[in-house]
Amino acid sequence: xxxxxxxxxxxxxxxxxxxxxxxxxxxxxxxxxxxxxxxxxxxxxxxxxxxxxxxxxxxxxxxxxxxxxxxxxxxxxxxxxxxxxxxxxxxxxxxxxxxxxxxxxxxxxxxxxxxxxxxxxxxxxxxxxxxxxxxxxxxxxxxxxxxxxxxxxxxxxxxxxxxxxxxxxxxxxxxxx
Numbered sequence: 001x002x003x004x005x006x007x008x009x010x011x012x013x014x015x016x017x018x019x020x021x022x023x024x025x026x027x028x029x030x031x032x033x034x035x036x037x038x039x040x041x042x043x044x045x046x047x048x049x050x051x052x053x054x055x056x057x058x059x060x061x062x063x064x065x066x067x068x069x070x071x072x073x074x075x076x077x078x079x080x081x082x083x084x085x086x087x088x089x090x091x092x093x094x095x096x097x098x099x100x101x102x103x104x105x106x107x108x109x110x111x112x113x114x115x116x117x118x119x120x121x122x123x124x125x126x127x128x129x130x131x132x133x134x135x136x137x138x139x140x141x142x143x144x145x146x147x148x149x150x151x152x153x154x155x156x157x158x159x160x161x162x163x164x165x166x167x168x169x170x171x172x173x174x175x176x177x
């Protein structure tokens with residue numbers, strides 16, 4: 001992963017700071033939710049403070065993104081082993097698609113029940129990686145949440161979340177809608 005710079009981050013609004021990167025063979029949107037001790041009333045001052053928090057924490061943000069990149073397989077293994085993802089997908093697709101194959105929008109035809117290889121290559125999608133950064137009381141805490149779902153809404157909005165703590169330990173894994 002190349003060295004990040006502040007200019008890589010897109011500040012769309014007070015509560016929407018993003019960075020686009022490539023992981024798991026597709027584009028992944030990194031969304032930053034930064035909590036700071038500052039009045040939102042003066043938007044320019046607030047935005048400058050958010051930019052300052054990103055600048056000051058750029059080395060840790062870089063390190064955390066590199067950790068995710070280096071541990072992509074481990075994160076998917078965790079998702080598959082503890083999240084029962086493939087079983088859930090097979091049941092859902094079996095219940096809602098009563099045919100032998102499913103045609104994806106990109107033209108790929110997948111045999112049902114879906115194989116692990118096809119699931120990983122064509123269905124599983126990291127929808128977003130969220131960085132929760134609390135920069136209050138002169139202390140910065142950072143927690144990461146990764147949200148995985150199926151392409152083309154094949155699971156009707158089901159999503160799995162992996163939460164990674166500040167010391168890069170997987171804290172929790174859960175299914176959400």
